[in-house]
Amino acid sequence: MTSNLYQEVYPEPPLVSNASLNHTRAADLLNLEYFEAQPSSMPYQVFDQHHILINLKKDSHRVENWRDGEHRDFIFQQHEIIVTPAGVRSGWCWHAKSKVIVITLIPSKLEKFAQSELGILLGSKQLQDIPQFIDEDICNAAVMLRDAINSQMGSEVMFESFSRIFLIKLIQKYGVQREDDLQFSKSFTAKHYQRVLEYVRKSFSYDVSLEKMATEAGLSTYHFARLFKQTIGQTPHQFLMSFRVEKAKNMLKEIDRPMMDIAMSCGFADQAHFSRVFKQLEGKTPKQYRKNS
Template identity: 55%
Template sequence: MPSYQDIYPSEALLRSFDVVRPRAGDLLNLEYFEAEPADMPTLVFDQHHILLNLNPQPHDVENWRDGAHRKFTFRQNEVVITPAGMESGWRWHARSKVIVVTILPDRLARFAESELAIILTEKQLRDVPQVEDADLVQAAEMVLTGLRAGGAGSNVMFDALARVFLVKLIERYGEERTEALAFTASFTAQHYKRVLDHVARHFGSQLTIEDMAREAGLSTAHFSRLFRQVIGETPYQYLMDYRVEQAKKMLGEAGRPLIDIALACGFSDQPHFTRVFKRLTGKTPKEWRAIS
């Protein structure tokens, strides 16, 4: 089967697999397109594809899905979910401004089972020809914004925000909803982003898990459980990952003392910095600096 990327009639302006290769980069691809009116042939794809509309101007589109033809007005914050194996084709009558997320079924199945402890049906995602979902669109936009920003910490941020998107997707459009996921429904992508931004602003201070929970408006215990379920690691692990990403950038500054870098990244002292850095990278800061 062809991939969605092979058929789209214009080049993506930004593609996640050109920018980062974190854990989530092996799970989903996110691309941003602005394309003039055009057609996509009706084909069957081996990926799930999720189309998220950012265009503030409503515009007419046509969609062929397993032989059925729909012509509809596509509005900002609307989403179309096409499961893998479904025949689909498109025609749009105005300039598009969309995010396209594509996911291979075997990787989605592994994510759902290993990270969320649920088993998806063979179809995995529901066929959704058109639905308004501003929260899911916002989650995708946050991933896009992180890709555009780049810089130190972008891999960690992309990984975390991509996981937020995937949990929202499975929670709302998975073939089977589960009670284990239902309690996250009121905790929006913006809540997660607020916590991650708080880490980005304060990673150099003595930031605590209680501080992060307070930013989310949750108890520490509830926040820690929810964060682990959605992001895939504990708040402490995420904070250490982020600090190490920032430290890698600072190690490129020739002559900067390691103790200065340790304190600037929020580590209590240089030995603490060295222990965490080696555990996460396999090398000491001094060894990393020598080869980078």
């Protein structure tokens, strides 16, 4: 049985990998590995992740790539990036020692990050329209991310910060589809979503009603509820509860912070309400989550 994870089939172990860190929230969004691998090849298969190859080698070198039946034979330049989206069958052969950062992303997590952090609704294609390009800025962001792993002080914090920088640059530059390609109703646009998200960010600790969210979007309550569910895949109430639970997960890392204080700070009616919703979404109680974090 073949693996669908990129890390399990690369022919050499990485010299640097963020798996050596205690995972932060950022580590749940991406996986970074750095390779200096001798000439070799990788099998032709489909992966469940997007994988992004970032070339740091100064000297150009020959690389072959098989991509959904198409054979590409080209010279790989410094700062050149190759994106292979999840679900695309690909294989590789490189003819000189590599010096490459490989970043892999789970599509659903990338979509959730873009939606919750940037207010951007990624189309179903996500990164499919950008197979190969040169971008020194993205390369430098990846190098900072790699170097954070080896930092002698504050590597967890640095990795979190630089991972956000990398993801935001990637999404803002390459993750947004053209307006006429966006896969959501024209009656509920990204601007509607951004206004609602900003309102929830500011008000999640307080009473957030369906009517208030609809007012922020500039829609009637009925149309807002229907279009929001159609576009986001959650009802407004489910979205609000998910947002509050995400905030609570960060607060639970403060070991001495009382559960009641977290519950009230996140807008839950009481501690019992907090525990019930948290368990419904996370499969464990807040106390269990804190213990395992």
